[in-house]
Amino acid sequence: MKLKFKVQPYQTAAVEAVRDCFTGQPPAAPVRYRIDPGSAPASEPAPRQVGMFGDEPPPVDAGFRNADVMLSAAQLLENIQTVQRHQNLPQSAAMVVDKKTGCAINLDIEMETGTGKTYCYLKSMFELNRCYGWSKFIVVVPSIAIREGVFKSLEITADHFLREYGKKARAFIYNSKQLHELESFSSDAGINVMVINVQAFNSTAKDNRRIYEELDDFQSRRPIDVIKANRPILILDEPQKMEGEKTLKSLSEFKPLMIMRYSATHKTEYNKIHRLDALDAYNQKLVKKISVRGITVKGLTGTNAYLYLEGIETSPSKPPIARTELEIKQGNGIKRVMRKLGRNDNLFDLSGGLDQYKGFVVSDIDARTNTLSFSNGKEVSAGEATGNVDEAAMRRIQIREAIRAHLEKEQTLFPQGVKVLTLFFIDEVAKYRQYDASDEVPGEYARIFEEEYASQLNELKTLLEPEYTAYLNGIAAQNTHAGYFSIDRKTKRLVDPATGRRSTETDDVDAYDLILKDKERLLSLTEPVRFIFSHSALREGWDNPNVFVICALKHSDNTISRRQEVGRGLRLSVNQNGDRMDNPITVHEINELTVVASESYRDFVNALQKDISNSLSARPRIADEAYFTGKVLKTSTGDLEVTPLIAKQIYRYLAKNDYTDDYDKITDAYHTAKKEDQLVELPPELQPYTEQVFALIDSVFSEAQLPTIGDDRMAKTNALNKNFEKQEFQALWGKINQKAAYTVHFDTDELIKKCVQALDNELRVTPMKYLIERGTQIDKAKHEDLQAGSAFRVLETTREEYQHSVHSAVRYDLIGKLAEATQLTRRTIASILTGINEVVFGQFRTNPEDFIAKAAMLIGEQKATAIVEHIAYDPVDERYNSDIFTTEKPRDDLSKAFEARRHVYDYVFTDSKNERRFVEELDASAEVVVYAKMPKGFFIPTPVGNYNPDWAIAFQAGKVKHIYFVAETKGSMSSLDLRAIEQSKIDCARKFFARITSDQVRYDVVDSYGKLMDLVG
Structure with missing residues (x-):
């Protein structure tokens, strides 16, 4: 698998903003200079130092540095103001100089995490080289994780930029023990990129001080002097993490031509020339949307009863069921076990008689509010844990929820070739991996993970598609999770990041090969790793696009914002072809990040919204x-x-x-x-x-603009929204939810006559056929294309009809089968069969199954035609409850659903292209107040089967007047295109609504929204 890149307008805008700051700068080849060769042998004279070469040929040890900026300060400021004005950004009154680094040109580029800021600054290098000839770039990063991620990005984008710019950049990671790379950096005239982390020049460790020392193995030169001679362009990735006085002073040693700072959260601002903040990224659907599974711990007054409500399951044919974990007394002690609860279930009995559950009898399970109520007045919401909840219980719940969220997403995305990754952050390695005298053993979290993973698979295995089941069965639980931590180079064991003054660079450098360097392999469905445990240090620098679930199994850390916690999962996902899943219509149905939080949904969302709001402080708040x-x-x-x-x-x-x-x-x-x-x-x-x-x-900016962050447990239910509560819909629902019974009278002799005529004229049974294949054995050595195990090749095939009777081998109750299929008496069916032509009846012998199916259909159509003229409906003392809108199991895959504004659900599922067009126009119409696609639980009984109409719609006909309509959508309005049974159901529906609603609700069949509006008038 190889990641693919394409030109994105929003990324191009960021690149052009940088380029346009230097409009008027003359294009030039890199300036040549004589590289300092270092100390020469005593027998040789020191080389002559020169500056510009002019026309003289360059010496062998020529260097190429960036040309100076030829624009005056006034010209540069005017360009920057033009760029800022074009984007409606605050204009710089003067060039803001960084006094600590001494650099006069400082540009800020604000880009939200996950929108590709690394790609943008890499592309900016190529653009600046093409327009102005600059070729020496240094990317400075705050950590090794980010450094490895940047270098990987340079590698995987090389072919993409080669196609666009016709060049490849020469890139390397600075290493004080491989200084020959600096020689190449200076002497190469092409685009050269050095990636360096601040520890490599800002640490007191011996290796890291070498950059400032005259080194014998570097011809008695200082590496920093060789670097500064190139007048490099510095690109600071996450500059807010590199604002220490010592770091800034060290950066001044590079003598940068300019500094460009890329971040989502600039702490110190200079000249901001581009902004793509959290609000822009979300509204333009450039990042995943976020949902949360919060876990609330609360006590139940007067009891120690442990109870955790995982969620509510719904079904179209059964009442809602609560998935709950409770304590149960068993032979070997008390254990916490998952149980499905229904109404009137008694927890005291289920627990084996534990006194703490006395009085806990299930009184209600509400799928709309995701709550479980008991007869003693106690209530628990999905995600709430009550009673004795220690940290071990909390972590187990979190791991379980993360696995469930992962599997739910995986079921939907697996057929689309999108691999789902889950990322666990933990606070110490020992929780995941421990070491005894002989070998490594799983830690607490690893053991819990494997237990819960096996439990979830066991519960789901009968509900999954065969291909997905085969995929899961091919991955062992112990192989599907892995830990990525620092590695002690001596013991080769996983260790926590070092603290204090000790550098962790040598420990970390080899730690993240799969997760950072082999990104494509981790994205492949053939790689079994799907769940990743790592220390919080991985929080920055890792940008795998297919993280769909993040779970922090650690104590609250006030230094880490909620926005940082979700940052590793915001990037849009890719499929197995490396294509980004960024279709504007389905992008947020596919790309949804679930955060499993160790706090309530409300607390986490409030904190995250606050973080986002604070990050938008530069946005104007006053519209004057x-x-x-x-x-x-x-x-x-x-x-x-x-x-x-x-x-x-x-x-x-x-x-x-x-x-x-x-x-x-x-x-x-x-x-x-x-x-x-x-x-x-x-x-x-x-x-x-x-x-x-x-x-x-x-x-x-206003608070109402902040992204909506959903409750993950509710998101998958396609929950009813505020449109359901509108008085217009409630009025419409009140008019049509009356149940009714029908009576019908028809002439049996007339029906028999019509059925006989229809069978004689239209019953044509397909004879049974068999296939004959003739082949020969062949020499496999001459036919390399043969599949393994094949020694024969088919030379000829023929199909022949089976001419003999089949019924002698299998006894059929023909009359009984037809009576059951048509809901007519055996006497009536017998009369029909005795009346049809002998030749027609003789077809039964050649293919009984086809005879029964086609005869039943034809008889059913004649029955439908005969009875609809005489049907009558009468109300009964029962109405449909609004629960039918919530008890129906929703479809999990929202990627093909229509995201609606006026529907009673957030999404509408359509069954055809014609229905999709209809709902798109319906939802966009200003005349429509509210509408609903009717749930399958709502039906009208008819003699030829239950009928479920498609749409219930409330139109605005005036300030206070409304028109109520029930519509059936068909691809064609011609009655000739409808089967007789379909047409009969529609005719029955007309009589039902006329009788039940007294014509207050109109019913009709339409093939388009235009036809519907013609009927509405």
């Missing part, structure tokens, strides 16, 4: 005239600057429609209206720029 004035609207004919008059019009529009409050902050009303496509139109003079104006308004 001053903010809009001078901004740029990008149009097809060029950029349009917002004049004071246009700014006043935008401001008045917002204020007039209550889209801003008294403090000129954007209100929730604006974002709600925009989401529901109900925004008031802009004034006529602004309408040519509608899209651009709203984009400008959206750049003003």
